[in-house]
Structure formats: structure tokens, C-alpha cells
Amino acid sequence: xxxxxxxxxxxxxxxxxxxxxxxxxxxxxxxxxxxxxxxxxxxxxxxxxxxxxxxxxxxxxxxxxxxxxxxxxxxxxxxxxxxxxxxxxxxxxxxxxxxxxxxxxxxxxxx
Amino acid sequence: xxxxxxxxxxxxxxxxxxxxxxxxxxxxxxxxxxxxxxxxxxxxxxxxxxxxxxxxxxxxxxxxxxxxxxxxxxxxxxxxxxxxxxxxxxxxxxxxxxxxxxxxxxxxxxxxx
Numbered sequence: 001x002x003x004x005x006x007x008x009x010x011x012x013x014x015x016x017x018x019x020x021x022x023x024x025x026x027x028x029x030x031x032x033x034x035x036x037x038x039x040x041x042x043x044x045x046x047x048x049x050x051x052x053x054x055x056x057x058x059x060x061x062x063x064x065x066x067x068x069x070x071x072x073x074x075x076x077x078x079x080x081x082x083x084x085x086x087x088x089x090x091x092x093x094x095x096x097x098x099x100x101x102x103x104x105x106x107x108x109x110x111x
Numbered sequence: 112x113x114x115x116x117x118x119x120x121x122x123x124x125x126x127x128x129x130x131x132x133x134x135x136x137x138x139x140x141x142x143x144x145x146x147x148x149x150x151x152x153x154x155x156x157x158x159x160x161x162x163x164x165x166x167x168x169x170x171x172x173x174x175x176x177x178x179x180x181x182x183x184x185x186x187x188x189x190x191x192x193x194x195x196x197x198x199x200x201x202x203x204x205x206x207x208x209x210x211x212x213x214x215x216x217x218x219x220x221x222x223x224x
Contacts, residue, residue: 088153099203101153103152
């Protein structure tokens with residue numbers, strides 16, 4: 001079945017540094033979603049990308065969907081302590097296109 | 112106030128006992144999911160439901176059971192057959208199964224002793 005892999009698993013950055021997490025799928029995705037989970041919390045939807053090569057921005061966050069629709073990235077510019085958490089990508093998988101999550105990237109921002 | 116509610120937030124059970132986790136949504140969503148999260152790990156799909164009276168196994172369904180008798184409710188039973196039940200359980204719902212964002216409940220942290 002489809003697998004959605006994320007790298008890196010962990011990332012520690014100094015406040016003000018940039019951060020990027022990458023998501024790769026073994027199959028073409030019709031769309032990809034990104035979620036953020038704060039420590040002790042639940043995942044919260046950030047964005048959905050649908051088109052090949054699509055780029056979307058939310059303030060300091062930039063999301064990209066690859067041309068082949070098999071990979072995606074999330075880039076955070078000038079990280080802040082409020083960015084701490086685990087970032088997950090997710091895409092439809094299987095015969096019913098159920099939502100399957102990547103393994104996540106846990107971001108720590110050092111003040 | 113619309114949303115998805117899981118209860119309880121913390122649950123302790125003795126080994127060998129079945130336990131049922133509640134998940135209720137008033138968002139009028141057709142699709143519902145149950146995920147399991149272990150410390151430092153991602154979300155693994157246990158069961159999902161596209162519509163009332165229908166549900167399908169996810170990647171790690173062994174030792175779990177669900178029902179979908181009402182659109183609003185998707186309870187998860189962790190049976191004694193589940194080898195390592197201690198985990199954080201997350202319920203989610205979405206308008207339909209794919210291509211729409213998922214809304215998560217606060218989660219239930221189950222500890223089996």
C-alpha cells in the first residue's frame with residue numbers, strides 16, 4: 001500500500017533559524033494536507049494542496065506540492081518558540097482514499 | 112458550539128478488560144476515523160467509516176472494534192486481544208473520506224496496567 005514518509009524525524013533549531021520538513025509518497029497523491037500538533041495536543045489542520053507545483057503561504061510558513069504530486073515540503077522562515085510541535089503531512093491512501101498520515105517531524109525551537 | 116468530542120481524556124484499565132472510547136461529532140460529517148499515537152510516533156489508522164452503518168479496517172485494526180450506528184457517533188472498543196493498548200487515541204471526522212480536512216478531538220490517553 002501507499003506509504004507517506006517524512007524527514008527529518010526530529011529537528012532542533014535556534015529561534016530565528018529556518019526549518020524545513022519533507023514529505024514523500026510512494027504513489028501520486030490527489031492532494032496533500034499538513035497538520036500541526038502542539039505538545040500534549042491534537043493535530044490541527046494547516047492547509048491542503050491540490051495542484052501540481054502548487055505553492056501556498058501562511059505568514060512565515062510556505063507549503064509546496066511537487067510537480068509529480070508525490071512530494072511536498074513545509075518551510076518555516078525565522079522560527080519562533082510558538083512554532084514548537086510536530087508537523088504531519090497526510091494524503092489519501094488505499095481503495096477508499098482514507099486519510100493516511102506521515103510519521104511527522106518534531107520541531108524544537110531553542111530560545 | 113460545533114466540534115468533535117472525545118471522552119474521557121484519561122482512562123486507566125486493568126489488563127484483560129475491554130474498554131470503550133467515546134467519540135461524538137456535531138459537524139454533520141459523513142467520515143470518521145480512529146488513530147493511535149505512541150510517544151514520539153506518527154498517527155496510525157485503526158478504523159475508518161465513510162458513512163453511517165459502514166466501517167473499514169485501517170492499518171492496525173487487530174484487537175480493536177468499532178460501530179457506526181449513528182452519524183454523530185463512532186465509539187472504539189479496545190479489546191483484551193490488543194497486545195499493547197497503552198497509547199494516545201485520536202478520533203477525527205471530515206465532510207467526506209478524502210480531499211477534505213480532518214477535525215480532531217482532544218484525544219483519550221489510555222493506560223492499561
